[in-house]
Amino acid sequence: MSTLFLDVTRLLMRLYDGLLPTGVDRVGLAYIQKYAPKARAILSERGFSTILTEQDSQHTFAQLLSSTRNRNAIRMLVARACLNRLREAKLCGILLHTSHNGMEFSRYYGAMTKRDIRPVFMVHDLIPLTHAEYCRPDVDTAHRRRIRTALKHASGLIANSQTTLDSLTAEAARANLSLPPTVVAHLASGVTPCPQAPRPIAAPYFVMLGTIEPRKNHWFMLHLWRRLVEQLGTAAPKLVIIGRRGWECENVIDMLERCEPLKGALIEEAHCSDEKLHAYLQHCQALLFPSFVEGYGMPLAEALSLKVPVLASDLAVFHEIADDIPDYLDPLDGPGWLSRIQAYAQPNNPERDAQLIRIERFREPTWTAHFERVDAFLETLR
Template sequence: MNIFLDISRLLSRLSNRLLPTGVDRVGLAYVERYHSRARAVLSELGYSKVLSRKDSERAFELLLGNAPGRTAIRALVTRSLVIPHRERIERAVLLHTSHNGMERLRYYQTMRRRNIRSVFMIHDLIPLTHAEYCRPGVDEAHRRRIHTALRHADGLIANSQDTLETLNAEARRAGLSVPPSVVAHLAPGVTSHKDVAPPLDVPYFVILGTIEPRKNHWFMLHVWRRLVETLGEHAPKLVIIGRRGWECENVVDMLERCSPIRGVVIEEAGCSDERLRAWLLHARALLFPSFVEGYGMPLVEALTLGAPVLASDLGVFHEIAGDIPDYLDPLDGPGWLAMIRAYAESGSTTRAAQLARLSGFKAPTWQEHFEHVDRFLETLLG
C-alpha cells in the first residue's frame, strides 16, 4: 500500500512558529507513523503537489525534528513546485488529517486522476450543530467541507463514535450517503508520569483549551468570583491554560477588570508540554465545562496523568472516560461550586472516590488508533 500524507497545514504552522494545536498533534502522529514509507503532499486552494521521495523525506524530517528556519521550508516548497510528477501510482491512499481544503472539489478529482484514494479525518461538526459558538460564516464553510467530503471522499476517519453519529445525522438531513468510515480514538499528547515539582504550593484547578465561547470560561470565572466572595483568601486558584481566541471579549473583561478574582485566576497562554504536565499532575482537578466537544483531548490527558476531572455531561466524554469523571450540567452554577469546594479540601472523600475509579482508566494509544486505521485502509483498497 502506498501512503500519501497531506502536510500543508503542518508545514505552514511550523514555518510561522506556531505551537501545535490538537489537530496538529494528530497530523504529527500520522507523520511519525508513516513517514518511513510515505510521500508528502502539499495543497492550496484545491491545487496539490506530490513531493518526490527525497523531498518527502526532507519534509518529514523538518516536521519531526527541531524547528527549522523559514528559509528551509520555503526552499523545499519552491523546489517541489518545479519538479514534474509523472509516475504511475498503484494501490495508494491519501491521508488528510485536518479539515483544511476539504471543500475543494478539484483536490478530490486530482487525486482520483493520480489513482489515489482520498481519506479524510473528521474532528467535529460543531459549526453545523452549534453555529452560535463559532465565528460568523464558519458554519457555511464547514458545511461545504463536510458535504463535499460526503460526496467525494473514498473514506472517512472519525475521532469518536459521537462524531460519526453526528456525521450520519447530518448526511441524513442533507440527503447524502456516508462513505466507508472508521472510528479511531486519539491518544494523549502528554503522557509522562515523571515526577515534577508543583507549580503552586496551594490548591488549584486547571481549565485547558483555547478561550472561546463553547469552552464556557465566562461561566467558570463567575463561579470563581463566587468562591472568592465565599472563601476569601482560602479560595483555590484557577489556572487557565490556552490562548485567547475569538469572540471572548466578556472573558477578557473578567480577566482584566474583575478585581475580586485578580491574583486568584492565573492565565497562561503559551504553555510547554512539560509545564502542562506539571500543572495537571498536581491539580485538584481538571475542569472541562464545555457546551460541546468533538473529542476532548484535555480530558484524556488529565486522566492519563492520574488527575481527576470535573466535566460537562456530554456523550463523547462518557464514550471516552465512562463513569470516571464527575459530570455536571454546564450551566449548573451551584453544582460546580459545591463540587469544586469538595475537591479543594485536603482530605476530600469525593476526590478520593474518583481517584479510585481512575485506577481503571485505559488511555487510548496511537498503536490502537493505527491498528483501526490500517485495517480500514486494507479493506478500502480491497
C-alpha cells in the first residue's frame, strides 16, 4: 500500500501558540487519530514543504494528540524537519490535507508531484466566494486562488457536505475548469462523549457556539436578548456565548462590553474546555444557530448528538445534516426567534418536547462512516 502523508502545519502552529482547536482543527486531529500509525507528517510554509522522518512524524502526531503542550519539543521537531529536509525524494503516496492553508501555491503541488505524492484536499466551504461581505477584506481573492489552484492541480477533493460540493462545482464552471475526482463525507461531532455533568447554571439558558464573526449573527441575537431582558427583567433566560472573538465584529464587542441591560444575562466563554462545553450543551434549553451561511455547521451535529434541541437558520446544509429535526427560522426573523426562545425557556414546552421526540431519529454523522467514504475514495486514486 502507498504511504499516506498528513500536512499538520496549521495544527502544529496553533498548538505552539496555545490555541484551542477550532472545527477545522478537530477534523485534522481526527485524521491523525485515524491514519497516524501508517502516515508521515508534512510541514509547509507558503508552498515550500518538508517531509518529516518516520520517527519525527510519530513524535509530531503524539504531540498533537496529547493533552499537554510542550513548546520546546515542537520547536525541536520543526528545526529537525528543516535540517533533515528530504529534497525531491520519490516517496510515492497520497497526501491528505484537511485545512485550506497552502492550497493557493502551485509550487506545493509541484513539489508533491516530484515526490510522486498525489495531493487530496478537504474543502470546508466557499463562503469567501459566495458571501464575501461576511469575511475580512481580500479573503475572497485569496480563497478564490486557493480553490482554483486546487481545481487545476489536486488529485482529489473531499467536500464536507453536498452543499459545499455544489458551490465547488459552480466555481469550477465559472472558472471553466474541470472538477477533479470528488467525494462528500460528512463530519462527525467534535465533542468527545463525557459522563453526565452537573448543571453549570441554575437558571434556564441557551448556547451559541462558534467563533464570533459577522456571518454567525451574534449581533442580531444580542439585540434580541436585550429585548428579552427589557420584557422579563431578571426572569429572562441566560445566553452563553462559547467561542473566541474573531474579525470584523466590533459592533458585537460593543454589545458584549458596554450594553448595560445584558450584564447579568450574558456569559461569554472565549476559552472553553471540552468538558465545560459538554456540560453547557447537556443542560441548555437549546443551541441557537442563527448563521447567515455555513459550509457544514458542526455545532448542529454536536448538539443533536447530545439530544439537545436546536433553533437554527433555514439553511440547505442544515437540512442536509439534520433533516426536519431542528426548528428552522429565517436568520432575520426577529419576532420569530424571540417567540421561539421564550417558548423554549418554559418548562415542559410542547414545541421543545416535540423536537426532543424528533431528535430520537437523528442519525449522527460518525468518523467511522466518514473514513469509510474517504478510504473508498482513496482506493480509486491509487
